[in-house]
Amino acid sequence: VTWLREAWLLASLEGGTGKIRSGHMLAALLADETLSRSVKDAAPSLLSLPADALRRGGLDALTEGSIEAEEAGAPLPGDAAAGVAAAPGEAPRGGGPLDQFCTDLTAQAKAGKIDPILGRDGEIRQVIDILTRRRQNNPILTGEPGVGKTAVAEGLALRIAAGDVPEALRKVKLMSLDLGLLQAGAGVKGEFENRLKGVIDAVKASPTPIVMFIDEAHTLIGAGGAAGQNDAANLLKPALARGELRCLAATTWAEYKKYFEKDAALTRRFQVVAVGEPSVALAQAMLRGLVGTLEKHHGVRILDEAVEQACILSARYIPARQLPDKGVSLLDTACARVSMSQAAIPAPLEDRQRRLDLIATELGAIARETAAGADHLSRRTALEDERTALQTELAALESRWAEEKGLVA
Structure with missing residues (x-):
């Protein structure tokens, strides 16, 4: 078990792959003192193998032309480092940590893959003000579920793509960090920290300034801790304090009070931007920006009266949810019903x-x-x-x- 664990660490952390190759097994065998003593007694000739070449990228050269080398070139299903081709406007999966664990929201905005964001100009301006600071330049969007916190981040990406931001932010890339993908498969102690540090180092080394968007930011508290590791928040604190990493986070009020307020050091790193539930009139304006997208998706025509009634009726009869989310959900469901009625049996x-x-x-x-x-x-x-x-x-x-x-x- 120890042998396999060490080989997995070498393959994933140093080799950047989810496949354990023969060279990783041999390198792990030679690196462990207990295992190497067993090798010395059973097969002393193995001790003459170049351990550094096996560990530092020489494995392909040593196995060139072999069946193993050909199989190693094939990506594993679900392998984050497999170089999966991405859709237009998205960063390719594979390569550096930013490509593996992040999504470029500015690229999606330029490719027209983000819906228009209306009615959140005040919150977006507040986020821009905080991001242009020299210190404490990490905004955190807080509000009830469904009020449109993620939409504020998407609105910022649209403004950056359109150049409608101050000069200091015009060359910035807004990238969304996928914490779930970062934790997936990181069961071996030390792998989660290595992945996160790789992302932070890639942001520091990037020639283009990067703002990291972290949705559901309360999951940072204790992320990775299940396996006895440091949580992600403690790994991010030094970079945030030194200004080496700028973050735009989002979480609910309940989660902010439960997790962030208990950590005074983390609270100081972020500046709260409150995202409240819009009025019915403002929610109607927000929904009007989605009419074209919904019409194209469902193949129907949406009257403005439908937009108005979706907000009015959802505000009256769905008190447990928030505008504009419940208005969008109601309008989307109505469009789906009408679309189905054109082909499905009544x-x-x-x-x-x-x-x-x-x-x-x-x-x-x-x-x-x-x-x-x-x-x-x-x-x-x-x-x-x-x-x-x-x-x-x-x-x-x-x-x-x-x-x-x-x-x-």
């Missing part, structure tokens, strides 16, 4: 067809029992009468549906 038609199928099944069972001598005459008569009535209703509904389809065709 619910009244489907219900009657399903009932006819059940009647046919029950009549079949009655016929089998009648053949065996049972008396089900009254039940069979009732089912046949119901079937006749349903068939009449079904024919009328099908005729009406055909007429309505002809009107919208």
